[in-house]
Amino acid sequence: MAKKTRSARETFRVPQGGVDLSAIDSRGGAIGPKGKAKAAKAMTELGARLDARQEALYASAVGGSSPRAVLLVLQGMDTSGKGGVISHVAGLVNPQGLHIASFKRPTPEELAHDFLWRIRKQVPGAGMIGVFDRSHYEDVLVVRVDGLVPESEWRSRYERINAFEAELDEQGVVIVKCMLHISPETQAERLAARLDDPQKYWKYNPGDLDARAKWTDYQAAYADALANCDTDAAPWYVVPSDRKWYRNWAVAALLAETLDAVDPQYPPTEFDVEAEKARVRAAV
Helix, strand or coil, rough: CCCCCCCCCHEEEEECCCCCCHCCCCCCCCCCCCCHHHHHHHHHHHHHHHHHHHHHHHHHHHCCCHHHHHHHHEEEECCCCHHHHHHHHHHCCHHHHHEEEEHHHCCCCHCCCCHHHHCCCCCCCCCCCCCECHHHHHCCCHHHHHHCCCCHHHHHHHHHHHHHHHHHHHHHHEEEEEHHHHHHHHHHHHHHHHHHHHHHHHHHHCCCHHHHHHHHHHHHHHHHHHHHHCCCCCCCCECCCCCHHHHHHHHHHHHHHHHHHHHCCCCCCCCHHHHHHHHHHCCC
16 A cells, blocks of 8 residues: 655644754755656646635635635745745735735834734735735744843733634634744855845845844744644644745645635525526527
8 A cells, every 4th residue: 555645734734842943954855846847847736726726715705605714824034935935826826816914024003002903904804815924923033032022021922822813713714824944054045145136135134134143042932933833723834945946835735735624615606507508698
Protein backbone atom coordinates (compact mmCIF):
# COMPACT_ATOMS: atom_id res chain seq x y z
CA MET A 1 0.00 0.00 0.00
CA ALA A 2 1.37 3.42 -0.97
CA LYS A 3 2.28 5.68 1.90
CA LYS A 4 -0.17 8.55 2.33
CA THR A 5 1.40 11.95 1.70
CA ARG A 6 1.01 14.37 4.57
CA SER A 7 -1.10 17.40 3.87
CA ALA A 8 0.31 20.91 3.93
CA ARG A 9 -1.78 21.67 7.01
CA GLU A 10 -0.29 18.70 8.84
CA THR A 11 3.25 19.41 7.67
CA PHE A 12 3.50 23.13 8.42
CA ARG A 13 1.36 23.36 11.56
CA VAL A 14 3.45 24.53 14.50
CA PRO A 15 4.42 21.70 16.85
CA GLN A 16 2.56 21.40 20.11
CA GLY A 17 4.33 22.16 23.33
CA GLY A 18 6.48 25.03 22.10
CA VAL A 19 8.20 26.35 19.01
CA ASP A 20 11.94 26.38 18.32
CA LEU A 21 12.28 28.32 15.08
CA SER A 22 16.00 27.59 14.91
CA ALA A 23 15.13 23.91 14.56
CA ILE A 24 12.82 24.52 11.58
CA ASP A 25 14.68 24.55 8.26
CA SER A 26 13.87 27.76 6.39
CA ARG A 27 14.88 25.96 3.16
CA GLY A 28 12.82 22.91 4.04
CA GLY A 29 10.79 20.97 1.52
CA ALA A 30 9.33 17.97 3.32
CA ILE A 31 6.43 17.76 0.87
CA GLY A 32 5.54 19.27 -2.47
CA PRO A 33 7.55 20.12 -5.59
CA LYS A 34 11.30 19.53 -5.59
CA GLY A 35 12.27 22.25 -8.02
CA LYS A 36 11.19 25.56 -9.53
CA ALA A 37 9.84 24.03 -12.74
CA LYS A 38 7.71 21.48 -10.91
CA ALA A 39 6.53 24.22 -8.55
CA ALA A 40 5.37 26.30 -11.51
CA LYS A 41 3.31 23.38 -12.80
CA ALA A 42 1.89 22.73 -9.33
CA MET A 43 0.94 26.40 -8.98
CA THR A 44 -1.03 26.23 -12.23
CA GLU A 45 -3.01 23.31 -10.83
CA LEU A 46 -3.47 25.03 -7.47
CA GLY A 47 -4.58 28.19 -9.24
CA ALA A 48 -7.44 26.40 -10.97
CA ARG A 49 -8.44 24.77 -7.68
CA LEU A 50 -8.32 28.04 -5.74
CA ASP A 51 -10.21 29.95 -8.41
CA ALA A 52 -13.03 27.40 -8.49
CA ARG A 53 -13.33 27.31 -4.70
CA GLN A 54 -13.23 31.08 -4.38
CA GLU A 55 -15.98 31.53 -6.96
CA ALA A 56 -18.20 29.10 -5.06
CA LEU A 57 -17.40 30.88 -1.77
CA TYR A 58 -18.35 34.23 -3.29
CA ALA A 59 -21.48 32.86 -4.94
CA SER A 60 -22.66 31.22 -1.72
CA ALA A 61 -22.54 34.59 0.04
CA VAL A 62 -24.19 36.51 -2.81
CA GLY A 63 -26.93 33.89 -2.86
CA GLY A 64 -27.40 34.25 0.89
CA SER A 65 -26.75 30.59 1.62
CA SER A 66 -23.53 30.99 3.62
CA PRO A 67 -21.79 33.57 5.85
CA ARG A 68 -18.37 31.97 5.37
CA ALA A 69 -15.19 33.90 4.61
CA VAL A 70 -11.49 33.04 4.71
CA LEU A 71 -8.75 35.17 6.28
CA LEU A 72 -5.11 34.59 5.35
CA VAL A 73 -2.74 36.22 7.86
CA LEU A 74 0.85 36.79 6.70
CA GLN A 75 3.58 37.55 9.22
CA GLY A 76 7.34 37.44 8.84
CA MET A 77 10.57 39.35 9.14
CA ASP A 78 11.35 42.02 6.57
CA THR A 79 11.98 40.51 3.09
CA SER A 80 10.25 37.25 4.05
CA GLY A 81 7.88 37.66 1.11
CA LYS A 82 4.51 38.86 2.29
CA GLY A 83 4.10 41.00 -0.82
CA GLY A 84 5.30 38.14 -3.00
CA VAL A 85 2.68 35.81 -1.56
CA ILE A 86 -0.04 38.38 -2.19
CA SER A 87 1.08 38.70 -5.81
CA HIS A 88 1.69 35.03 -6.59
CA VAL A 89 -0.94 33.33 -4.42
CA ALA A 90 -3.77 35.79 -3.89
CA GLY A 91 -3.23 36.80 -7.50
CA LEU A 92 -4.45 33.37 -8.60
CA VAL A 93 -8.08 34.20 -7.79
CA ASN A 94 -10.61 36.74 -8.99
CA PRO A 95 -9.74 40.12 -7.41
CA GLN A 96 -13.45 40.86 -6.90
CA GLY A 97 -13.42 38.24 -4.17
CA LEU A 98 -10.32 39.57 -2.40
CA HIS A 99 -9.95 42.02 0.45
CA ILE A 100 -6.31 42.95 1.13
CA ALA A 101 -5.26 44.99 4.15
CA SER A 102 -1.72 46.10 4.94
CA PHE A 103 -0.99 47.17 8.51
CA LYS A 104 1.76 49.76 8.80
CA ARG A 105 2.88 51.72 11.85
CA PRO A 106 -0.32 52.71 13.70
CA THR A 107 -1.60 56.23 13.10
CA PRO A 108 -2.40 58.56 16.03
CA GLU A 109 -6.08 57.77 15.55
CA GLU A 110 -5.42 54.02 15.67
CA LEU A 111 -3.23 54.37 18.76
CA ALA A 112 -6.11 56.14 20.50
CA HIS A 113 -8.13 52.90 20.31
CA ASP A 114 -7.69 49.32 21.43
CA PHE A 115 -5.07 47.48 19.34
CA LEU A 116 -7.78 45.34 17.71
CA TRP A 117 -9.82 48.36 16.58
CA ARG A 118 -8.09 48.80 13.23
CA ILE A 119 -8.04 45.03 12.68
CA ARG A 120 -11.78 44.59 13.13
CA LYS A 121 -12.40 47.19 10.42
CA GLN A 122 -10.58 45.01 7.87
CA VAL A 123 -12.12 41.60 8.60
CA PRO A 124 -13.37 40.17 5.29
CA GLY A 125 -17.09 40.02 4.69
CA ALA A 126 -19.03 36.91 3.74
CA GLY A 127 -17.82 35.29 0.54
CA MET A 128 -14.48 37.08 0.55
CA ILE A 129 -10.89 35.92 0.96
CA GLY A 130 -9.15 38.45 3.17
CA VAL A 131 -5.38 38.84 3.25
CA PHE A 132 -3.58 40.61 6.08
CA ASP A 133 -0.08 41.88 5.26
CA ARG A 134 1.06 42.01 8.90
CA SER A 135 -1.74 41.98 11.43
CA HIS A 136 -2.78 42.19 15.08
CA TYR A 137 0.34 40.13 15.84
CA GLU A 138 2.44 43.26 15.41
CA ASP A 139 1.12 44.15 18.85
CA VAL A 140 2.91 41.20 20.45
CA LEU A 141 5.97 41.39 18.17
CA VAL A 142 7.19 44.92 17.41
CA VAL A 143 5.54 46.26 20.55
CA ARG A 144 7.34 43.65 22.64
CA VAL A 145 10.77 43.91 21.02
CA ASP A 146 10.81 47.70 21.04
CA GLY A 147 9.40 47.93 24.57
CA LEU A 148 6.46 50.10 23.54
CA VAL A 149 4.19 48.77 26.28
CA PRO A 150 4.87 47.00 29.60
CA GLU A 151 5.37 43.22 29.49
CA SER A 152 2.15 42.72 31.46
CA GLU A 153 0.28 44.46 28.64
CA TRP A 154 1.66 42.55 25.66
CA ARG A 155 1.43 39.23 27.49
CA SER A 156 -2.27 39.85 28.19
CA ARG A 157 -2.82 40.29 24.46
CA TYR A 158 -2.30 36.60 23.70
CA GLU A 159 -5.56 35.77 25.46
CA ARG A 160 -7.34 38.69 23.83
CA ILE A 161 -6.12 37.63 20.39
CA ASN A 162 -7.33 34.08 20.96
CA ALA A 163 -10.74 35.37 22.04
CA PHE A 164 -10.93 37.65 18.99
CA GLU A 165 -10.04 34.83 16.61
CA ALA A 166 -12.52 32.48 18.27
CA GLU A 167 -15.16 35.17 17.77
CA LEU A 168 -14.32 35.37 14.07
CA ASP A 169 -14.50 31.60 13.77
CA GLU A 170 -17.97 31.61 15.31
CA GLN A 171 -19.02 34.25 12.78
CA GLY A 172 -17.89 32.02 9.91
CA VAL A 173 -14.44 33.49 9.20
CA VAL A 174 -11.96 30.65 8.67
CA ILE A 175 -8.44 31.76 9.63
CA VAL A 176 -5.14 30.62 8.09
CA LYS A 177 -2.06 32.14 9.76
CA CYS A 178 1.31 31.82 8.02
CA MET A 179 4.64 32.78 9.53
CA LEU A 180 7.03 33.17 6.59
CA HIS A 181 10.23 31.72 8.04
CA ILE A 182 13.54 32.95 6.60
CA SER A 183 17.15 32.76 7.71
CA PRO A 184 19.22 35.86 8.56
CA GLU A 185 21.53 34.95 5.65
CA THR A 186 18.64 35.03 3.19
CA GLN A 187 17.40 38.31 4.59
CA ALA A 188 20.87 39.85 4.14
CA GLU A 189 20.94 38.69 0.51
CA ARG A 190 17.52 40.19 -0.19
CA LEU A 191 18.33 43.51 1.46
CA ALA A 192 21.54 43.73 -0.58
CA ALA A 193 19.63 42.90 -3.77
CA ARG A 194 17.33 45.85 -3.17
CA LEU A 195 20.32 48.16 -3.10
CA ASP A 196 21.75 46.65 -6.29
CA ASP A 197 18.65 47.47 -8.34
CA PRO A 198 17.47 51.09 -8.68
CA GLN A 199 13.95 49.81 -9.37
CA LYS A 200 13.93 48.23 -5.92
CA TYR A 201 15.25 51.19 -3.94
CA TRP A 202 11.68 52.01 -2.95
CA LYS A 203 11.47 48.67 -1.15
CA TYR A 204 14.52 49.40 0.97
CA ASN A 205 14.00 50.94 4.39
CA PRO A 206 17.09 51.82 6.46
CA GLY A 207 15.01 50.96 9.51
CA ASP A 208 15.00 47.32 8.39
CA LEU A 209 18.59 47.06 9.62
CA ASP A 210 17.52 48.25 13.05
CA ALA A 211 15.01 45.40 13.21
CA ARG A 212 17.61 42.98 11.87
CA ALA A 213 19.92 43.89 14.77
CA LYS A 214 17.19 42.54 17.07
CA TRP A 215 16.87 39.24 15.20
CA THR A 216 17.18 37.04 18.30
CA ASP A 217 14.58 39.08 20.16
CA TYR A 218 12.19 38.85 17.23
CA GLN A 219 12.63 35.09 16.95
CA ALA A 220 11.77 34.74 20.65
CA ALA A 221 8.74 36.99 20.20
CA TYR A 222 7.55 34.98 17.21
CA ALA A 223 8.06 31.69 19.04
CA ASP A 224 5.92 32.86 21.96
CA ALA A 225 3.19 34.24 19.68
CA LEU A 226 3.04 30.98 17.74
CA ALA A 227 2.96 28.84 20.86
CA ASN A 228 0.39 30.96 22.70
CA CYS A 229 -1.95 31.67 19.78
CA ASP A 230 -2.05 28.41 17.85
CA THR A 231 -5.58 27.05 18.18
CA ASP A 232 -7.75 24.73 16.13
CA ALA A 233 -9.96 27.71 15.33
CA ALA A 234 -6.97 29.74 14.12
CA PRO A 235 -3.94 27.51 13.47
CA TRP A 236 -0.43 28.81 12.90
CA TYR A 237 1.71 27.43 10.09
CA VAL A 238 5.47 27.96 9.73
CA VAL A 239 6.27 28.21 6.02
CA PRO A 240 9.90 27.70 4.89
CA SER A 241 10.52 30.86 2.88
CA ASP A 242 14.17 31.02 1.85
CA ARG A 243 13.12 29.72 -1.57
CA LYS A 244 10.43 31.96 -2.98
CA TRP A 245 8.94 29.36 -5.30
CA TYR A 246 8.52 26.89 -2.42
CA ARG A 247 7.07 29.55 -0.12
CA ASN A 248 4.45 30.47 -2.70
CA TRP A 249 3.54 26.84 -3.32
CA ALA A 250 3.24 26.10 0.41
CA VAL A 251 0.92 29.05 1.13
CA ALA A 252 -1.19 28.25 -1.95
CA ALA A 253 -1.46 24.63 -0.80
CA LEU A 254 -2.49 25.69 2.72
CA LEU A 255 -5.13 28.02 1.33
CA ALA A 256 -6.43 25.38 -1.10
CA GLU A 257 -6.70 22.73 1.62
CA THR A 258 -8.53 25.18 3.85
CA LEU A 259 -11.01 26.05 1.11
CA ASP A 260 -11.48 22.36 0.39
CA ALA A 261 -12.38 21.86 4.06
CA VAL A 262 -14.83 24.79 3.92
CA ASP A 263 -16.32 23.16 0.80
CA PRO A 264 -18.34 26.16 -0.40
CA GLN A 265 -21.40 25.30 -2.46
CA TYR A 266 -23.17 27.28 -5.15
CA PRO A 267 -26.56 28.50 -3.96
CA PRO A 268 -29.65 26.70 -5.23
CA THR A 269 -31.46 28.33 -8.14
CA GLU A 270 -34.76 30.05 -7.43
CA PHE A 271 -36.10 29.74 -10.97
CA ASP A 272 -37.01 27.04 -13.45
CA VAL A 273 -33.82 26.50 -15.48
CA GLU A 274 -35.56 24.83 -18.43
CA ALA A 275 -38.20 27.54 -18.57
CA GLU A 276 -35.51 30.22 -18.62
CA LYS A 277 -33.64 28.41 -21.38
CA ALA A 278 -36.82 28.44 -23.43
CA ARG A 279 -37.27 32.17 -22.80
CA VAL A 280 -33.67 32.86 -23.91
CA ARG A 281 -34.17 30.83 -27.11
CA ALA A 282 -37.33 32.74 -27.82
CA ALA A 283 -35.54 36.05 -27.34
CA VAL A 284 -32.86 35.27 -29.91
